[in-house]
Amino acid sequence: MTPFFQNKINRIWCLTVVGLLLLNVWNIVSNTPMVLDQHWAQKIFYVHVPSAWVGFLSYFVVMIAGLMFFIKGDEKWDDVGLAAAGIGTMFIALVLITGPIWATPIWGKPWIWEPRLTTTLILFLIYIGYFMMRTFGGHIERIRRYAAALGIIAFVDVPIIFVSVQFWAPEIQSHPQVEMAQQPIGILIPFLLSLSIFTVLYTLMMRYRIHVIRISNSGVENV
Amino acid sequence: MYNYFGYFLTVYLIVFGVIFGWFFNQIRLERQAINETSKLNES
Numbered sequence: 001m002t003p004f005f006q007n008k009i010n011r012i013w014c015l016t017v018v019g020l021l022l023l024n025v026w027n028i029v030s031n032t033p034m035v036l037d038q039h040w041a042q043k044i045f046y047v048h049v050p051s052a053w054v055g056f057l058s059y060f061v062v063m064i065a066g067l068m069f070f071i072k073g074d075e076k077w078d079d080v081g082l083a084a085a086g087i088g089t090m091f092i093a094l095v096l097i098t099g100p101i102w103a104t105p106i107w108g109k110p111w112i113w114e115p116r117l118t119t120t121l122i123l124f125l126i127y128i129g130y131f132m133m134r135t136f137g138g139h140i141e142r143i144r145r146y147a148a149a150l151g152i153i154a155f156v157d158v159p160i161i162f163v164s165v166q167f168w169a170p171e172i173q174s175h176p177q178v179e180m181a182q183q184p185i186g187i188l189i190p191f192l193l194s195l196s197i198f199t200v201l202y203t204l205m206m207r208y209r210i211h212v213i214r215i216s217n218s219g220v221e222n223v
Numbered sequence: 224m225y226n227y228f229g230y231f232l233t234v235y236l237i238v239f240g241v242i243f244g245w246f247f248n249q250i251r252l253e254r255q256a257i258n259e260t261s262k263l264n265e266s
Contacts, residue, residue, distance in 0.1 A: 003254075041225075043231050044231055047234065047238045087245075090241065101230055104230065212252050212253045212256065215253060215256040215257060215260065
Protein backbone atom coordinates (compact mmCIF):
# COMPACT_ATOMS: atom_id res chain seq x y z
CA MET A 1 0.00 0.00 0.00
CA THR A 2 1.19 3.51 -0.79
CA PRO A 3 1.27 6.45 1.65
CA PHE A 4 -2.01 8.40 1.78
CA PHE A 5 -0.51 11.69 0.60
CA GLN A 6 1.15 10.13 -2.46
CA ASN A 7 -2.32 10.21 -3.99
CA LYS A 8 -2.85 13.57 -5.76
CA ILE A 9 -6.57 13.76 -4.84
CA ASN A 10 -5.75 13.30 -1.14
CA ARG A 11 -3.08 16.04 -1.30
CA ILE A 12 -5.53 18.46 -2.97
CA TRP A 13 -8.22 17.50 -0.43
CA CYS A 14 -5.82 18.17 2.47
CA LEU A 15 -4.70 21.55 1.08
CA THR A 16 -8.36 22.51 0.56
CA VAL A 17 -9.15 21.62 4.19
CA VAL A 18 -6.16 23.64 5.48
CA GLY A 19 -7.27 26.61 3.35
CA LEU A 20 -10.87 26.32 4.59
CA LEU A 21 -9.75 26.12 8.24
CA LEU A 22 -7.60 29.26 7.85
CA LEU A 23 -10.51 31.03 6.14
CA ASN A 24 -12.79 29.91 8.98
CA VAL A 25 -10.50 31.33 11.71
CA TRP A 26 -10.05 34.59 9.77
CA ASN A 27 -13.84 34.88 9.32
CA ILE A 28 -14.51 34.21 13.04
CA VAL A 29 -11.85 36.69 14.21
CA SER A 30 -12.65 39.53 11.83
CA ASN A 31 -16.26 39.21 10.63
CA THR A 32 -18.34 37.91 13.55
CA PRO A 33 -19.98 40.38 15.96
CA MET A 34 -18.62 40.84 19.48
CA VAL A 35 -21.36 39.80 21.95
CA LEU A 36 -21.48 42.35 24.79
CA ASP A 37 -21.55 40.13 27.88
CA GLN A 38 -19.10 37.50 26.55
CA HIS A 39 -16.64 39.41 24.29
CA TRP A 40 -13.99 37.07 22.82
CA ALA A 41 -15.24 34.11 24.90
CA GLN A 42 -18.39 33.93 22.72
CA LYS A 43 -16.20 33.11 19.69
CA ILE A 44 -15.30 29.80 21.38
CA PHE A 45 -18.81 28.70 20.34
CA TYR A 46 -17.73 28.62 16.63
CA VAL A 47 -15.35 25.70 17.26
CA HIS A 48 -16.99 24.17 20.36
CA VAL A 49 -20.35 23.37 18.70
CA PRO A 50 -18.84 22.11 15.37
CA SER A 51 -16.54 19.84 17.44
CA ALA A 52 -19.64 18.43 19.17
CA TRP A 53 -21.37 18.02 15.79
CA VAL A 54 -18.39 16.09 14.34
CA GLY A 55 -18.23 13.94 17.49
CA PHE A 56 -21.93 13.01 17.30
CA LEU A 57 -21.77 12.49 13.52
CA SER A 58 -18.83 10.18 14.08
CA TYR A 59 -20.74 8.15 16.68
CA PHE A 60 -23.63 7.92 14.21
CA VAL A 61 -21.16 6.43 11.70
CA VAL A 62 -20.00 3.96 14.40
CA MET A 63 -23.62 2.86 14.85
CA ILE A 64 -24.21 2.45 11.09
CA ALA A 65 -20.89 0.58 10.74
CA GLY A 66 -21.93 -1.71 13.63
CA LEU A 67 -25.26 -2.49 11.98
CA MET A 68 -23.57 -3.12 8.61
CA PHE A 69 -21.01 -5.38 10.30
CA PHE A 70 -23.82 -7.56 11.70
CA ILE A 71 -25.75 -7.56 8.40
CA LYS A 72 -22.84 -8.10 5.97
CA GLY A 73 -20.31 -9.73 8.31
CA ASP A 74 -17.54 -7.84 6.49
CA GLU A 75 -14.58 -6.73 8.62
CA LYS A 76 -14.24 -3.57 6.48
CA TRP A 77 -17.19 -2.20 8.46
CA ASP A 78 -15.24 -2.83 11.66
CA ASP A 79 -12.42 -0.66 10.23
CA VAL A 80 -14.95 2.11 9.53
CA GLY A 81 -16.40 1.78 13.06
CA LEU A 82 -12.95 1.86 14.67
CA ALA A 83 -11.89 4.92 12.64
CA ALA A 84 -15.11 6.79 13.46
CA ALA A 85 -14.95 5.85 17.17
CA GLY A 86 -11.41 7.25 17.48
CA ILE A 87 -12.17 10.51 15.69
CA GLY A 88 -15.50 10.91 17.53
CA THR A 89 -13.88 10.42 20.93
CA MET A 90 -11.16 12.95 20.09
CA PHE A 91 -13.78 15.58 19.21
CA ILE A 92 -15.95 14.80 22.25
CA ALA A 93 -12.82 15.14 24.40
CA LEU A 94 -12.27 18.56 22.78
CA VAL A 95 -15.89 19.48 23.63
CA LEU A 96 -15.34 18.44 27.26
CA ILE A 97 -12.14 20.52 27.41
CA THR A 98 -13.31 23.65 25.56
CA GLY A 99 -16.71 23.77 27.28
CA PRO A 100 -15.28 24.29 30.78
CA ILE A 101 -12.78 26.86 29.40
CA TRP A 102 -15.75 28.86 28.05
CA ALA A 103 -17.79 28.26 31.22
CA THR A 104 -15.09 29.59 33.59
CA PRO A 105 -15.59 33.28 32.70
CA ILE A 106 -19.29 32.95 31.72
CA TRP A 107 -20.75 30.74 34.48
CA GLY A 108 -18.04 31.56 37.01
CA LYS A 109 -17.10 27.88 37.36
CA PRO A 110 -15.81 25.33 34.84
CA TRP A 111 -18.26 22.49 35.49
CA ILE A 112 -21.87 22.15 36.60
CA TRP A 113 -23.57 18.75 36.91
CA GLU A 114 -26.40 19.74 34.60
CA PRO A 115 -28.09 17.34 32.10
CA ARG A 116 -26.26 18.13 28.84
CA LEU A 117 -22.79 18.13 30.39
CA THR A 118 -23.45 14.99 32.40
CA THR A 119 -24.90 13.00 29.46
CA THR A 120 -21.97 14.10 27.23
CA LEU A 121 -19.50 12.95 29.89
CA ILE A 122 -21.35 9.59 30.11
CA LEU A 123 -21.03 9.17 26.31
CA PHE A 124 -17.31 9.92 26.49
CA LEU A 125 -16.86 7.36 29.31
CA ILE A 126 -18.79 4.72 27.33
CA TYR A 127 -16.28 5.19 24.50
CA ILE A 128 -13.34 4.97 26.92
CA GLY A 129 -14.86 1.57 27.80
CA TYR A 130 -15.16 0.81 24.06
CA PHE A 131 -11.40 1.31 23.56
CA MET A 132 -10.55 -0.66 26.71
CA MET A 133 -12.68 -3.49 25.37
CA ARG A 134 -10.93 -3.29 21.98
CA THR A 135 -7.53 -3.42 23.69
CA PHE A 136 -8.20 -6.15 26.28
CA GLY A 137 -11.21 -7.97 24.76
CA GLY A 138 -9.43 -11.15 23.70
CA HIS A 139 -9.95 -12.77 20.29
CA ILE A 140 -10.24 -10.34 17.34
CA GLU A 141 -13.51 -11.82 16.04
CA ARG A 142 -15.15 -11.45 19.46
CA ILE A 143 -13.81 -7.90 19.80
CA ARG A 144 -15.35 -6.96 16.44
CA ARG A 145 -18.78 -8.29 17.45
CA TYR A 146 -18.71 -6.64 20.90
CA ALA A 147 -17.45 -3.34 19.41
CA ALA A 148 -20.26 -3.32 16.82
CA ALA A 149 -22.86 -4.02 19.54
CA LEU A 150 -21.42 -1.37 21.89
CA GLY A 151 -21.31 1.21 19.05
CA ILE A 152 -25.03 0.64 18.40
CA ILE A 153 -26.02 0.77 22.09
CA ALA A 154 -23.83 3.82 22.85
CA PHE A 155 -25.60 5.87 20.19
CA VAL A 156 -28.77 5.84 22.32
CA ASP A 157 -27.08 8.52 24.46
CA VAL A 158 -26.71 10.98 21.51
CA PRO A 159 -30.43 11.89 21.11
CA ILE A 160 -30.66 12.05 24.93
CA ILE A 161 -27.90 14.73 24.88
CA PHE A 162 -29.80 16.70 22.23
CA VAL A 163 -33.16 16.64 24.03
CA SER A 164 -31.67 16.98 27.52
CA VAL A 165 -32.19 20.75 27.40
CA GLN A 166 -35.97 20.22 26.99
CA PHE A 167 -36.24 16.87 28.76
CA TRP A 168 -35.16 17.96 32.26
CA ALA A 169 -36.58 20.87 34.28
CA PRO A 170 -35.42 24.36 33.14
CA GLU A 171 -34.23 25.18 36.71
CA ILE A 172 -31.39 22.66 36.49
CA GLN A 173 -30.29 23.73 32.96
CA SER A 174 -27.24 25.90 32.40
CA HIS A 175 -27.21 25.68 28.60
CA PRO A 176 -28.96 28.46 26.66
CA GLN A 177 -32.57 27.65 25.74
CA VAL A 178 -32.35 29.73 22.53
CA GLU A 179 -32.71 27.79 19.24
CA MET A 180 -29.92 28.25 16.68
CA ALA A 181 -32.41 29.61 14.11
CA GLN A 182 -33.16 32.48 16.54
CA GLN A 183 -29.54 33.66 16.48
CA PRO A 184 -28.77 36.89 14.55
CA ILE A 185 -27.69 36.34 10.94
CA GLY A 186 -24.19 37.70 11.72
CA ILE A 187 -23.68 34.76 14.10
CA LEU A 188 -25.72 32.13 12.25
CA ILE A 189 -23.91 32.31 8.87
CA PRO A 190 -20.31 32.04 10.27
CA PHE A 191 -21.55 29.27 12.57
CA LEU A 192 -23.02 27.26 9.65
CA LEU A 193 -19.82 27.90 7.64
CA SER A 194 -17.70 26.60 10.53
CA LEU A 195 -19.98 23.57 10.86
CA SER A 196 -19.59 22.78 7.14
CA ILE A 197 -15.79 23.20 7.22
CA PHE A 198 -15.49 20.88 10.25
CA THR A 199 -17.62 18.32 8.34
CA VAL A 200 -15.24 18.50 5.34
CA LEU A 201 -12.31 18.09 7.76
CA TYR A 202 -14.07 15.04 9.21
CA THR A 203 -14.37 13.36 5.78
CA LEU A 204 -10.62 13.78 5.24
CA MET A 205 -9.82 12.43 8.72
CA MET A 206 -12.08 9.41 8.22
CA ARG A 207 -10.54 8.59 4.85
CA TYR A 208 -7.01 8.88 6.24
CA ARG A 209 -7.73 6.90 9.43
CA ILE A 210 -9.38 4.03 7.50
CA HIS A 211 -6.35 3.97 5.19
CA VAL A 212 -3.94 3.73 8.17
CA ILE A 213 -6.04 1.00 9.88
CA ARG A 214 -6.09 -1.07 6.66
CA ILE A 215 -2.29 -0.76 6.20
CA SER A 216 -1.81 -1.85 9.85
CA ASN A 217 -4.21 -4.79 9.41
CA SER A 218 -2.53 -5.93 6.18
CA GLY A 219 0.75 -6.19 8.13
CA VAL A 220 -0.93 -8.30 10.86
CA GLU A 221 -2.66 -10.56 8.32
CA ASN A 222 0.67 -11.28 6.58
CA VAL A 223 2.19 -12.74 9.79
CA MET B 224 -12.27 40.75 35.46
CA TYR B 225 -11.62 37.84 33.13
CA ASN B 226 -9.19 37.96 30.19
CA TYR B 227 -11.73 36.84 27.57
CA PHE B 228 -9.18 36.92 24.75
CA GLY B 229 -6.94 34.55 26.72
CA TYR B 230 -9.77 31.99 26.99
CA PHE B 231 -10.52 32.37 23.26
CA LEU B 232 -6.85 31.92 22.31
CA THR B 233 -6.44 28.89 24.61
CA VAL B 234 -9.43 27.11 23.04
CA TYR B 235 -8.30 27.75 19.44
CA LEU B 236 -4.74 26.64 20.21
CA ILE B 237 -6.02 23.43 21.85
CA VAL B 238 -8.53 22.56 19.08
CA PHE B 239 -6.22 23.20 16.11
CA GLY B 240 -3.20 21.83 17.99
CA VAL B 241 -5.03 18.55 18.68
CA ILE B 242 -6.19 18.29 15.03
CA PHE B 243 -2.62 18.97 13.78
CA GLY B 244 -1.26 16.44 16.32
CA TRP B 245 -3.78 13.85 15.10
CA PHE B 246 -2.52 14.18 11.49
CA PHE B 247 1.10 14.06 12.67
CA ASN B 248 0.33 10.85 14.60
CA GLN B 249 -1.39 9.26 11.58
CA ILE B 250 1.66 10.01 9.40
CA ARG B 251 3.87 8.34 12.03
CA LEU B 252 1.57 5.29 12.32
CA GLU B 253 1.33 5.00 8.54
CA ARG B 254 5.13 5.04 8.11
CA GLN B 255 5.50 2.47 10.89
CA ALA B 256 2.90 0.16 9.30
CA ILE B 257 4.39 0.48 5.80
CA ASN B 258 7.89 -0.29 7.13
CA GLU B 259 6.62 -3.35 9.04
CA THR B 260 4.68 -4.64 6.00
CA SER B 261 7.66 -4.20 3.65
CA LYS B 262 9.97 -5.98 6.17
CA LEU B 263 7.49 -8.91 6.35
CA ASN B 264 7.29 -9.07 2.56
CA GLU B 265 11.10 -9.12 2.27
CA SER B 266 11.42 -11.96 4.81
